[in-house]
Amino acid sequence: MKRYFILCASLAVIAAGVVGQPRSARAAWPANSPREYVVQPGDTLLGIALAFGVPMASIQALNDLPDPDMIQAGQKLRIPTEPLQAGAGARSTLYVVRPGDTLGAIAARFQLRVSDLTRANQITEDAIIRVGQKLVIPFRGAVQAARSPAPGVELIPLVPVTASAPASSALPAPPASPELGAAPTAYPVTAVAEIETMRARLLELYNQARMANGIPPLAYSFVLQAAAQAHAEDCAARGTGSHIGSDGSRASQRIARAGYAGRVTGENWAFARSADQAFEMWYTKEIPSQGPHLKNILSPRYKEVGFGIAPARHGFFLIANLGG
Secondary structure, three states: OHHHHHHHHHHHHHHHHHHOOOHHHOOOOOOOOOEEEEOOOOOOHHHHHHHHOOOHHHHHHHHOOOOOOOOOOOOEEEEOOOOOOOOOOOOOEEEEOOOOOOHHHHHHHOOOOHHHHHHHHOOOOOOOOOOOOEEEEOOHHHHHHHHOOOOOHHHOOOOOOOOOOOOOOOOOOOOOOOOOOOOOOOOOHHHHHHHHHHHHHHHHHHHHHHHHOOOOOOEEOHHHHHHHHHHHHHHHHHOOOOOOOOOOOOHHHHHHHOOOOOOOEEEEEEEEOOHHHHHHHHHOOOOHHHOOHHHHHHOOOOOEEEEEEEEEOOEEEEEEEEEO
16 A cells, blocks of 8 residues: 555656646657647637648648638647648648539639649549548649749839829828827837838838839828727737628728728738738739738729738738728
């Protein structure tokens, strides 16, 4: 009996030594062994995938997640140590085959070629797909880049903004009204400075793209910024981006609620690590399922723009509200 108690006590000490160690102090994860990650408030599946350097599709497959937007704070996710699908890129998602689906119909739905699907899933074009089968949907921007070298943001023909131009890359001074144009006071000073720098960079990129296409540059609106900032913070609080607010509001409703009196309004949103990455997603890697971003940037109907930016884990939610 005495030896039994000594043995139990020894095992308890050993267990405490293992369990009590912080994750960074533990042995390296075995090869091909999934890691575990607990979803934090503000997380997105894309942000988690980028942080771990694995495709979204692999995380979806390992955790049986048909919808990449349906993750919640506190949820435990298994993270593969390497891509589970050889043809999957970082922004690839998973699609579950439905009744009546064909490779051609799925490709058309995501504005891809059948060859793009077969290459990503390592199947032939005459392969038979089954209901419930999981297919990797490659990111359209990456597919286009693979077909032919597409110019990056840096290669957009830049037109210098002259003194006579109605807008420049520098943001105007914010109005005296404290509710418009001010970054949230809860953010540290360094975060506020970074957000203002990102806003100025987005305005520069938007106007360079417009002027390169013969379209007048946009003026900056702090009223539109107020609407965009509120929605960016709403997306960050939910941990997912959408054109629909948590209260069910649409962009036009939120912009009107902020006091904007323009006749036409529009919205772009992105989750990215920088202003340049967000603009690249909107301008050179358009995602049809998320809205006509490129058309919004180049529309001559819009005369003004305001940007909302909210920090989140692994990146920022960026909202562009346009009006005219």
